[in-house]
Structures are given as structure tokens and as C-alpha cells.
Amino acid sequence: RFSLIITFCFGSLLTSLIWEVIHKAVECYSQTWKKQEDNYQKFRSNLSSKCHGLEEAIITQNNKPVGSEIVYDGSKKTLKVTPELFSIFMKEHPFSNKTLDTCAVVGNGGILINSSCGETIDSAQFVIRCNLAPLGNGYEKHVGTKTDLVTANPSIFINKFGALNGRRRPFVESLRSYGNSLLLIHAFSFSAYTAVSLRAIYTIEDFESPIRPVFLNPEYLKSLHLFWRSQGLRENRLSTGLITTSLALELCNNVHLYGFWPFSNHPHDLYPLTNHYYDDVKPKKVHAMPAEFDLLMRLHSQGILRLHLGDCP
Numbered sequence: 001r002f003s004l005i006i007t008f009c010f011g012s013l014l015t016s017l018i019w020e021v022i023h024k025a026v027e028c029y030s031q032t033w034k035k036q037e038d039n040y041q042k043f044r045s046n047l048s049s050k051c052h053g054l055e056e057a058i059i060t061q062n063n064k065p066v067g068s069e070i071v072y073d074g075s076k077k078t079l080k081v082t083p084e085l086f087s088i089f090m091k092e093h094p095f096s097n098k099t100l101d102t103c104a105v106v107g108n109g110g111i112l113i114n115s116s117c118g119e120t121i122d123s124a125q126f127v128i129r130c131n132l133a134p135l136g137n138g139y140e141k142h143v144g145t146k147t148d149l150v151t152a153n154p155s156i157f158i159n160k161f162g163a164l165n166g167r168r169r170p171f172v173e174s175l176r177s178y179g180n181s182l183l184l185i186h187a188f189s190f191s192a193y194t195a196v197s198l199r200a201i202y203t204i205e206d207f208e209s210p211i212r213p214v215f216l217n218p219e220y221l222k223s224l225h226l227f228w229r230s231q232g233l234r235e236n237r238l239s240t241g242l243i244t245t246s247l248a249l250e251l252c253n254n255v256h257l258y259g260f261w262p263f264s265n266h267p268h269d270l271y272p273l274t275n276h277y278y279d280d281v282k283p284k285k286v287h288a289m290p291a292e293f294d295l296l297m298r299l300h301s302q303g304i305l306r307l308h309l310g311d312c313p
């Protein structure tokens with residue numbers, strides 16, 4: 001009975017915290033947004049000096065030479081860079097010394113359904129998407145199709161494509177809608193993901209798919225973790241949305257977020273939403289999405305990035 005009472009009290013506390021975040025978000029969102037150049041420059045230079053995303057976010061032949069060690073971010077295991085592994089790393093970092101004008105980071109939230117945001121998203125100079133989220137099937141009107149970078153968690157290769165142990169064509173065909181974008185693979189979180197990630201890369205090469213696979217650098221993730229902790233965020237693992245937003249904040253002068261709303265009701269009309277715009281698989285427990293959202297809302301109100309919660313014109 002005691003544990004029931006605790007669960008109930010904790011549950012109610014959590015629900016009231018979530019409602020507080022929602023209420024704050026709606027209130028803050030109703031004010032006119034204006035970019036605050038000073039705040040943005042200060043934030044970006046702090047982030048860059050701690051995380052060096054433009055040189056470190058992706059594993060390259062420069063930052064991981066033969067003989068160096070990759071330390072997994074989800075375990076204490078390490079992996080030595082062999083000449084074979086080295087040969088599939090990018091030669092140079094694709095973002096070094098680059099600044100882009102406008103970037104759209106597309107989260108996978110159900111809030112995108114019927115948003116008509118596709119055209120606005122596609123008008124950005126650089127579009128980042130998460131976890132190979134689908135673009136066809138009528139979604140294009142609401143989420144767009146332009147993709148410059150798309151992330152992949154190797155669990156997708158395992159769950160959707162039989163760990164690429166059987167026929168591999170369906171996997172390659174599923175990549176077609178992302179054209180020649182960068183495919184950012186989270187291969188070094190757990191050692192169990194490395195072999196399947198390598199199979200994905202070899203498949204892409206063998207079938208001559210135009211997509212360009214690259215590896216997310218676990219060292220970058222560690223510095224990001226410390227950075228967001230210094231901003232007040234306490235969580236075990238950063239969500240893909242926060243990782244890609246962090247990268248965009250270093251890379252782009254103007255960062256626009258779409259599909260970020262980790263709550264089960266729409267902010268304006270309160271009707272129920274699915275977790276993703278394409279399915280209702282619930283978020284992993286290791287993430288603290290509402291706390292992350294609270295931080296993003298803070299950056300929105302400081303004019304550092306712009307969150308889009310409503311429908312697009």
C-alpha cells in the first residue's frame with residue numbers, strides 16, 4: 001500500500017510538473033519571437049568552446065587516426081581503430097569552418113500531423129531529420145522532403161531490417177527518399193551496435209546508394225552531456241533531438257525547430273497526439289524529454305533558437 005501511495009504521489013507530482021511546463025510553453029510561445037543576436041552569439045561561443053561540434057561531432061580520419069581508441073558512450077568498452085575501420089571514416093569533417101544561414105531541425109513529434117509545415121521546413125538551407133523518419137505516404141505536406149542530414153540509431157537496422165542479416169535491398173530502398181544526405185549513425189553507443197552499423201555501411205557501398213554514412217563521435221556526446229548538465233539538465237542519455245539541435249546551434253545562424261513537443265496533447269486545442277507523426281511508439285525511459293523541452297523553451301524565449309509549435313501558414 002505504501003508503494004502505491006508513493007507511486008500515486010510521485011505520479012501526480014510528475015503530471016503537475018508536466019502541466020506546468022505545458023502552461024509555461026504556451027504562455028511563452030504566445031509572445032512575439034525575435035532573434036536576440038547577443039544571446040545567440042554568447043550561447044554559441046560557449047557551446048563551441050566546450051563541445052567543438054564542427055570538428056568533433058563526426059568521426060573523421062583526422063580526429064580518430066589508426067591506433068587511437070574509440071570509447072563507447074553507453075559503456076566503458078573501447079575499440080581500437082584498425083586500418084580497415086579507418087578507411088571508412090570521412091577524410092575531413094564536413095562542417096569544419098562552415099557557417100550556414102538557416103537550419104531546420106525536424107523532431108518526430110505527433111504535433112507535426114496536419115501542420116502543413118513541409119514547405120517552410122524545405123525552405124531552410126540545411127534540414128536535419130531524426131532516426132530515418134518516413135517522408136513519403138502523404139507526410140511530405142507536413143514534414144517536407146529536403147534532407148541534408150538524417151540520424152540513424154542502429155536499433156532501426158536491427159528491428160526494421162532483420163539486423164541486415166538477410167535481404168538487404170529493402171533497407172537500401174528505404175534510404176532513397178533521403179537522397180545524398182549525410183546518414184549520421186550512432187554506432188559507438190554500445191558495442192552490440194557496431195557490427196550491424198558496419199553491415200549498414202557495407203550495404204550502402206555495395207548497392208551504390210548515394211547516401212553518405214558517417215559516425216557520430218561518442219567523445220562529442222560526452223562533452224555535450226557535460227555542457228547540458230551545466231545548463232541544469234540531468235538525464236542519463238541525451239535525446240536525438242537535443243544532439244541534432246546542439247549541432248545546428250554551432251553550425252547555423254538561425255535555428256528553427258519543428259516536431260518538438262513531447263506531450264500527449266496539442267498545445268492549443270489539447271486534442272490527443274501520438275508520440276511520433278508516423279506511429280505511437282512511446283519515448284525511451286532513459287530520456288527526460290519534458291526537461292529537455294523546458295530548456296529548449298528557455299532558448300526560444302531568449303531568442304537563441306525558434307521553436308515552432310503551431311501550424312505553418
Ligand code: CDP
Pocket residue numbers: 106107108109110130131153238239240241242259260261262263274275276283284287289
Ligand atoms: O532517438 P529518440 O528516442 O531521442 O527520438 P525519436 O523518438 O525518434 O524523436 C526524435 C526527436 O524528436 C526526439 O529526440 C525529441 O527531441 C523529438 N520529439 C519530441 O520533441 N516530441 C515527441 N513527441 C517526439 C519526439
